[in-house]
Amino acid sequence: MAKVIAIANQKGGVGKTTTAINLSSSVAMQGKRVLLVDLDPQGNSTSGYGVPKRGVKKSTYELLIGEADARETILHTDYRVDVIPSNIQLTGAGIELVSLERRESRLRDALAPVIPEYDFVFIDCPPSLDLLTLNGLRACDSVLVPIQCEFFALEGLSELMATIRTVKKMYNPYIEIEGVLLTMYDGRLNLTLQVVQEVKKYFGDKVYKTTIPRNVRLSEAPSFGKPVNYYDGGSKGAEAYAFLAAEIIKKNRGGV
Numbered sequence: 001m002a003k004v005i006a007i008a009n010q011k012g013g014v015g016k017t018t019t020a021i022n023l024s025s026s027v028a029m030q031g032k033r034v035l036l037v038d039l040d041p042q043g044n045s046t047s048g049y050g051v052p053k054r055g056v057k058k059s060t061y062e063l064l065i066g067e068a069d070a071r072e073t074i075l076h077t078d079y080r081v082d083v084i085p086s087n088i089q090l091t092g093a094g095i096e097l098v099s100l101e102r103r104e105s106r107l108r109d110a111l112a113p114v115i116p117e118y119d120f121v122f123i124d125c126p127p128s129l130d131l132l133t134l135n136g137l138r139a140c141d142s143v144l145v146p147i148q149c150e151f152f153a154l155e156g157l158s159e160l161m162a163t164i165r166t167v168k169k170m171y172n173p174y175i176e177i178e179g180v181l182l183t184m185y186d187g188r189l190n191l192t193l194q195v196v197q198e199v200k201k202y203f204g205d206k207v208y209k210t211t212i213p214r215n216v217r218l219s220e221a222p223s224f225g226k227p228v229n230y231y232d233g234g235s236k237g238a239e240a241y242a243f244l245a246a247e248i249i250k251k252n253r254g255g256v
Helices: 016-029 044-048 060-065 088-097 103-111 131-139 157-170 190-206 216-224 236-251
Strands: 003-007 034-038 081-084 120-124 142-148 176-185 207-213
Touching (some): 003 131, 016 034, 016 176, 016 236, 034 044, 044 216, 088 131, 103 131, 131 157, 142 157, 176 236, 207 236
Parallel strands (some): 034 081
């Protein structure tokens, strides 16, 4: 049975989608069966795997509103990772979901038939705390929170933690924090070290040992429709995500 991990932070620009793409690819490269669910209307995880968003016929939109089942939406990529794609159509789903039965559980219900076929399922949530993110949190076992090493790093995190507590109380009693990932790390900067200290004070041993550095290759890879380990496997970004994948696999060894 797969471990389902939502990657969430309502603050934009923290490396959430970069992590969704490159972590899923790195976990797959280490021999695991991986599904990536793009729950962000921007569809950047989709295009990051070389899938043209405009050409997508069945996406997370159809999945959520009940017009397609999970197997109809899954695309097999060239990078060992299966993807349920997204595009701009998903923007309207938040409104349509309001009137549907079990609106906060649509994703969980839709994924249930395919979960046993994977070792890990990653959900790339949108940078907001709306019904789409709620569906991601309802469907997952745990939440991975990327935090950038910048001045406003902890801004808004209390809202995310409050949302997770609400989800745990009302919808998903088993949800937990999978881990906190420090991104855009530059150990030469005092600010970075101060942020690391604050984050560790707040989250303790939930903070991953692996940090993700600022890396040009990480920024370039999506424009080529490739995860960084296929675009430049020797780069510092690829190396960092390989270490993170190993850390996550080791932590979850008993469950997959």
